Amino acid sequence: MSTVETPTRAPLSSYTTLRLGGTARRFVTATTDDALLSAVQEADRAGTPLLLLGGGSNLVVGDDGFDGTVVRIATEGWTLDRDAAGTVVADIAAGQNWDDFVASVVGEKLGGVECLSGIPGSVGATPIQNVGAYGFEIGASLVSVRCFDRRSGEVRTMSRDELGLGYRTSVLKGTDAAVVLGVRIELNGDGLSQPVRYAELARALGVEVGERVPTGDVREAVLGLRRGKGMVLDADDHDTWSAGSFFTNPIVAEADVADVVARVASVVGDDVAMPRYPADGGVKLSAAWLIERAGFGKGHRGPGGRVSLSTKHTLALTNRGSATTADLLALAAEVRDGVRARFGVSLHPEPLLINCAM
Template sequence: MTPVETRTVLAEHTTLRLGGPARAFVVAESTEDLLSAVRAAGDRLLLLGGGSNLVIGDAGFDGTVVKVATRGWRIDGGSVVVAAGQNWDEFVAAMVEAGLGGVECLSGIPGSVGATPIQNVGAYGCEIADVLTSVECYDRRTGEVRTMGADELGFAYRTSVLKGTDAGIVLNVRFALSTDGLSVPVRYAELARALGVEQGERVPVAKAREAVLALRRGKGMVLDPADHDTWSAGSFFTNPIVPEAELPEVLARIADVVGEDVAVPRYPADGGVKLSAAWLIERAGFAKGHPGPGGRVALSGKHTLALTNRGSASTADLLVLAREVRDGVHARFGVRLRPEPLLINCSL
């Protein structure tokens, strides 16, 4: 474990490159160091993985930030146990190279393995809930290390019981992967078109990964230090889920704005019908590249769901743009967008 540093600027540890100083900052490179750091942190604790799903306020964090830097995995057939601090896409690449299937459609997602069950990370028709079997967690309330099965994690769209709390500290994650060298069935229409297959077909895992990475790069969703369109927290808003009872009113309002003959993208979801946040943002008048304060922030030039730092932004700038987009969509369509990243010492 590295010695405790003070006043470390958190912008240096987030993909948005935003965030003020931490009162204390420590890097834990082993599970033992992680447990020691968490136990010593007191009440004000922030766990940091890849920093890809965080918006940290300009005032920083008045507590201890523990960067989880544990690495590595164990493979036993199709069962794989992975350290929480392991870089996610490095792990996915290794699984694809080993011919193990199940995570290939989640290629290119930044961040760490331990963060994926918290958010139930998903993309291109796949979610962590599809392949996760258990997590080993440290419970700060009881001081115990325990294993939680997938059925205990309360997985739903972009959430789990671990989200929004540091009570359950993820130490490692166990996945069940296929061993036949083929991907999961391709469910996402855009990916199926890119692969030239029908939805539901399976393809070699390497082919699926290559196609997913190409799609993500086209949307600025693969990190590139030279490309400000990737200086983001990924998708800033979740796709809204509208209860079935409210859907006719929402669709009528959309029709009034964009025309009755326009097809509104919608998908079945628990609790209602899921609408496309990106589609709503664009139809509310926010084009790709739409600037925020002083042009220091903007919607990505490649994807309207990403709010980006153009190089000299503050978190306050980003939140001004986020509110403009959220309130603009609500004013036009009556649909409330909610942020996907965790907001630390700041709010919308």
């Protein structure tokens, strides 16, 4: 067992990619599964509010912090099991840095997760919100998740089907009933990527959509695209002081699409085609496209200029260095309300809001 407890009132801004958030009453770092389980069970016995923290890349923590126990999951490492057919199964600790894992397996010419290069955060968070980018979601390679059920007190394995994966969601999102301990994913050993499904990525690679290419080529292309959008963490670049894409792409019912199209046409002109994609439950629209057409361009400033939309990517809300969480949420609400007023479409935040609300 290995835990490290920091002094009381630990600043959570030191552990989130937004670099925002007040203090935690108690802060524990767990580097083994046993230590993690012990910390969770101790909080449960005491009836103390509990916040599980991975890489902090998908959290917006209120300025008042968290009046309870924060357990930072810092378990690391993975194993690879190869079969005769060339399939590779990876078992990965929940606290393992996601991109370090991706870089390593791509370096070993293993394919399956290369499109998720450069995504910050920990492995354990990826199935919770079914992380995706450039036409690929982790659910496509996911086999199962090993987790601790806080209600039964047992460690159990949940299959991919049991996780109820959807667009940026799963049955684990928005609940603290289960603690992810490890993730199992399937990779291929032929050195080639998943079929390239995203047109922007295909153009960057100089290939046709649907082609498979060396995994290393995809990783480099994805990292290049992400850097151009301020989506690769850089302490010196305030455009990366964000939680990634702040809003999910909205899904509207088929019956409502015509009304949205008419409202868009009245604002931006009849000759402008609104991007739309088939999705479960309706039609998926581009949040970034709607935000820009609602009058919020790259670099749009929030309160006092302390926050702004990224100068590279309108979906990222950024801390310019001296912001508060209240500043960030004021900007988020301005954007959300502006899109709703102009187009009748509601945007919803992708990160978890802890002790704060829009």
